[in-house]
Structures are given as structure tokens and as C-alpha cells.
Amino acid sequence: MSTYILDTGNHMVGYAVRATRVQVIAAYPITPQTPIVEQLATMTETAKLKAKYICVESEHSALAACVGAAYVGARTFTATSSHGLAYKHEMLHWTSGSRLPVVMAVVNRALGPPWNIWVDHTDSLSQRDTGWIQIYCASNQEIFDSIIQCYRACESQDLSLPAMVCLEGVNLSHTLMPAVLPEQHEVDAFLPPYKPLWKLDPEDPGSAANIFAPEKYMKLRENLQQAMDTAKRGLSNVAREYSHHFGLPHLGGMVERYRCEDAEVVVLALGALASEVKVAVDQLRMQGHKVGLMRVRVFRPFPTDEVRELAKTARSIVVFDRDISAGMEGILFTEVKAALFSSPEKPQVAGFIVGLGGVDVPGFQIAGLVEKCLEEKVQGNVIWVTGV
């Protein structure tokens, strides 16, 4: 019997972590991630979760502790947001370079200054080159599902990669949504205990991460890239197996397509922002426009094939970025264009910067902007939309 609940995105993280039987958690509080650490600390203290919770003194130490624990074969978890993620940056590389399947929830929040505790995707997107899988969730159910899926996919020996499960601050983290929690034995059947390829063991001593010759270093980075390529299939397969195993709807692996079948114009966006795009798509469809949404669920590895596939049918692609790479443009916009570059079909591509630092982006506004693209053939520009 599954349990039907109404709860916040943050609490869904806690329920998922408990269901995975994580063994070591190290985390540091930061708004709007704080309810996650409170819930996990309570679960471990009350023995609802048989894990070690390390109350570390910083974000950098949180991930360093996860790295240490994973190196001796423990399943580990951490959670962060914004400045905390930025502070973890060095250890992000250490984790992926060590090929440790640490899973981390990232509650997306704007980076200061000035201080801002509202949603923005720039925090995690600016960590795109750290060798972590990145999944952007569009609902509280998907947060739960993605955490379970990530452990199964990341701990497989052909991946051995860390993963960020990203959820928008406030919009998901503090918003109640209905969700289904499966039975523990169902999760256990889907996710066996972690068996590391190798661990620090005095019975079989070996060294980790000591200095390596340049050619060998480069080979390791090539291996990391190959694992990321493998992860495209791995994550898609796990998502399909998950929906089959738990009897839940399959929302998509690398991407989620919404009314894309005959769409001439397709909108691309991440996370809950993409949920808002669905409202716009429905509105535009009612007006007779052939518009669809392709939500980029997995940003790393990037769904290059799926974007190229889109180019065969869509005449126009519109990208909404809740992020900015200052000096260039929206980060998703850049990635989408890079994926399309070697495609024989060249649809028009327009990019909007919206919702930075928590600016609201309602569906009707998105619909208006997409409509503008239909009429004016906006091509290649970066258009700032600073409010309704």
C-alpha cells in the first residue's frame, strides 16, 4: 500500500533519503534548504533512519565528509543551495573525479549580492562543468522519484557518478503538492544496498587520488566523459524501470515532452518553470497555435539527441532561462544552440531571460512572449523580461 500525502518539496527530499536507507548524511543549513536538514537530523535522532548525521561546520566540509564516507563504501547524501553550493565547488570536482555516487539535493536560489533567498537556476547551472549529473524536477513527486532513481543509476558500475537533484527554492521547496510514497519493501526491491567498486580498506591497502602523470590524468577525464555519455541511456532506463516498478506515470528520462507531436514551435525550459510553460502551451493551443514544451529534465549529461530530434519537426524553438551567464546569454539557450549546430535542420531559436532572483513568471506572460516569437520571428536575441 502506497501512502498518499500532501507535503513540501523539501520534505519529499527527506522521505526519499529515508527510503534509500542512506548511511551517512553530512549537511549544513541554508535557506531555503533548511527543512531538509532539520527533517533528516530528526529522522536520524529518532532512529526512523539508521544513518549517521554529521553536523558539519560548513558546506565545504559537508561534501568532504560525504567523500570520506563514500570512500569507505557508505551510501551518502547532502543537500544545499546557492552560496552553499558555490562554497562546495572544490569538493564537487573531488567527488566526480573520485567517481563517487554521492547524491545531493540542490534547492535553487539566487546568489548574492545583494542577498536574495528566492529562486534562480544560476547556482546549479554554474556548476555544470563539475562532472555531476544534474536533474531538474518539475513537481514534488518527481523530487522523490529522482532521488531514488539517482542512487540506482549512479551506483551502477558503468556510471559511478555523483548527481544533483535540483528543485526550485520556494516554488517547490516550500510548496505543498500531492505525492505518492511507495512502500519501503518496494524501494528495497528497486534499490539494493550500495556495493562500491573499490574502497579504502586496511586489509587491502591502496591510495586514492595521489599525484598522477598528465597522460593518465587525461585518460581519467576521458573515462568521466564516457560515463556521462553512458548516463544518458542509464538515466532514461532507470526512469522507465522506476515507473514500471512502482506503477507510476513515466514523465520522461532525459526530457519530458508535452504536446510536442505536431508542434511547430517548441518551448524549452527547466524545472517548475517548465510546469508554468505547460499553462502557456495550453493557452496557445486554445488559440490555435501549434505549440509544445520539451522540458529539459536532465541537464548534465545534456540531451543533445533529443534537441536535435526536435529540429526535424519544429520550425521555431523558444528557450526560457531562469539564469544568466553574464557576458554571454542564458545558459540553456547556449546549450540548445550548441546541440543544434551540427544538425542539418536549423530552426529559429529565441532566448528569454526570466524570473531571476524569484521574479514571478506566470503562464500567461510566457504565452504572450511565445506569441511574440510567432509573430515577429525573434531570432537569436537574448530578451530580458524583468517582470509582468
Next chain:
Amino acid sequence: MSIRTLSGEELLLAGTAACPGCGAILALRLALKALGRKTILIIPAGCVSVSQGMAPYTAVKVPVLNIAFAASAAAASGIVEGLDVTGVFGVTVAVWAGDGGTADIGIQALSGAAERQTDFIYFCCDNESYMNTGIQRSSSTPFGAWTTTTPTGKREPKKDMPFIMAAHKIPYIATACSSYPVDFVEKTEMAKGLRGTKYVQVLAPCPSGWRFPAEKTIEIGRLAVETGIWPLFTIKNRKFSLSLTSERLLEGSKRRPVREYFEAQGRFHHLSDADIDDIQHSVSTIWDHLGQINNEDLF
């Protein structure tokens, strides 16, 4: 214990990439004799992260996790909890960090792990500068010492890490020196037998950075102790005790003049007679204080 009864098992093999006369690699060799095979070492950036050898080879016969500079004590926390939760018991977890990795960039993680009473030994192998990067000042560099970033001599005193660690109310703190192998091994064994965070700061003379001939490493370490510059002591369960070698130096006349220590090292060659007199005076003051707290509870 005597030098003859130290473990004959070498867990640090010959052929490291350390400089000739390296006090740090000697200290590591001695520490491993006390720690034994059932040990996991965590090594942040520093001399030993290079001198252990280039992968796939290593001179260290226990498992080693090399880790980012600021991360060693936190990684140790993860290892300690990870071993416990996966049912592996009886393994000593030890960090082997330099003075920069301890007193500067690693102090936050160390302080956090100590406050959490993490069950591990933290060794600060103190060669009083960033030697691996080529002799730059650390907060553990003593007053007056030349480094490449203090070309006219450091103007500030050495950070007092053992007492900073004592303020964390951890069960065991010790100072040691690579020139006193028995004392260092005994202190490491003591640390190994206690639960909680143990901090051992071992002074490791560095011929390359301190500017003295490689064959003088033991002698320089002995001078550091015999002049009273580097007192050997323990703080066990908050009780401060000078070690036997240093306790006999409580009487000022037993201490050799600090001038002998300074004149033997190129890094202090620019010091004036007045500077040395000032340092001699401050050493006497410190020893007056050590005499007052010897065999007393600090808190």
C-alpha cells in the same frame, strides 16, 4: 620504550620523493610504526601529498585518501562515520597535514571535527612554512623567519595551535619533534588508545626551507627543544604536563641559548643581536608560564 624496541615494521617504504634530510618524512615513518597496519590516512595538499610517490606507485603501505587542502578533517569525519555504519571496527583514522593545512586553510574543518569529538588523530607535521609550494609563510612560521613571502623576516608570532586545540576540550594534545623518536612514538600510541579527537603537532625541521645542511636535521630539532623554543608537552584530559625532556628545562640555566638555534639556520641569518635578545626574553617568559601550568588542569 627505547629506540631499540620501536616496531621494526616499515609502513613507509624507502624511495620517497622527499628532499634529503626531510624531517617530515621521518616523522611519518615513526608515526606509522605506532599506528600500525589497521590505519587509514588522510593527506591534504602538502609535502607528503607529493613525496608519497606518483600513482600507481606509493611509498605508504596503509590506505591513503589524498584530499583537497581544506578538507582533511571533514573527510576524516566522513570516514569515521562511514566505517562505523558499514560495520568496520578497530581502524585508526588519522590525518597527516602540514602546518599550512592545519593552522591556515584547514583550521575550520579541524575545529569542526574536534568540536564534534570525532574519533581520530590529527597530526600537524609542522615545518613552519608552505614548503611544498616553495617556502611561503604560514601562520605557523615563527617570528623573524625568512620565507619567500616574508623576505625581510616574519613580523608576527607563530600561531599557538596546541592551545587552540586545548580550547576545544579534546582528550589529548601533544607536541613532539622528529628528533625525539621514542617520545613521538609513545605519544602517538597514547593518542591511538584514546577515543575522541587527538591532536599531535610534530616539529619537523626542513633543510630546504630552514636553510641548513641536510645532515643536520636531527641536530636542529634537538636545538629547537633544548633551547626551549619548542617545548614538548601533553595536555591529557585538560591536564598540562611537560614531557621529561622538556621538564628538566624548567630551570632556565638548563636551556641552551636561543642564539645557537638561530645561528644554525639560514632563515634567521638576518636577525640582529637585539632581535635575538628579544626572542630569548620571550622564551623565558613563556617558560615561566609553562612552569606555572605544569601538572595543572587548564580548564
